[in-house]
Amino acid sequence: MQAVILAAGRGKRMLHLTDNIPKPMVKIDGKPILEHKLDILPKEVDEIIFIVGYYGECIMNYFGCCFKGKKIKYIFQKELNGTGGALHLAKGMLKNKFFVMNGDDFYHKQDLKKMLKHNFSILGFKVDNPSRFGVIKTDKKGNMIEVIEFPKDNKYKLVNTGAFVLNKKFFEYDLIPKKAGDRELGLPQTLAQMSKDHKIKVVKARAWYPIGNPEDLEKAEQELPKFGIKIEKSGKKNLKVAGKKS
DSSP: OOEEEOOOOOOGGGGGGGSOOOOOOOOEEEEEEHHHHHTTTTTTTEEEEEEETTTTTHHHHTTTTEEETTTEEEEOOSOOOOOHHHHHHGGGGGSEEEEEEEEEEOHHHHHHHHHHEEEESSEEEESSGGSSSEEEETTTTTTTEEESSSSSSSOOEEEEEEEEEGGGGGGGGOOSSSSOSSEEEEEHHHHHHHHHTTOEEEEOOSSSOOOOOOHHHHHHHGGGGGGTTTOOOOOOHHHHHSSSSS
16 A cells, blocks of 8 residues: 655744755654654555655655665655645556655554545544644534635634545546635645545544644654654754754
């Protein structure tokens, strides 16, 4: 099975930590974020397709064409036109069922396994303040029917975590902009359109940890054991310099 990992962005909020490397290559406990992510993928995943961009050669040099028994491929995203646009670059490489996920978010291995039970699924996580996220509206059976970006109220609290299980039927649908008139083409918005014809199961996550800024990075060593990731105590000092080019 294949997994497409979106890792083309710089991560400007990470400040100096991404001056010479892409955000998913910032280190936690001596390992890049991306390596931790590969360690928690289900055993069914035997091929990774990285969508790279900013300092993409850092990812290519680190992982090569094979890493820990998984075949690795790369696609450069020259135009950062959203998650939907990024996934479409991999269209010709993909077979049947596959994962898609953000390169800088941590997911629980058991949640990813649950997602595999469905032809289409999206991982949602309940938060108290959903205004900074895209929320998932579901039907009574827990299937996705709509995604609402940056809601003004707290009516829906299950947010999109950026992890999906899809198949090639996704490419039969026109990409939908994240917002009307926007150049950013949204994967979840396109998936919501598909819900008219297919059941898109919303799997509720037991854990999710997005890394958006240096403060999130410093807390990561305390958070990652919740995801089944073994952490060797390296201390905050290591975290602060982890993004510097060696």
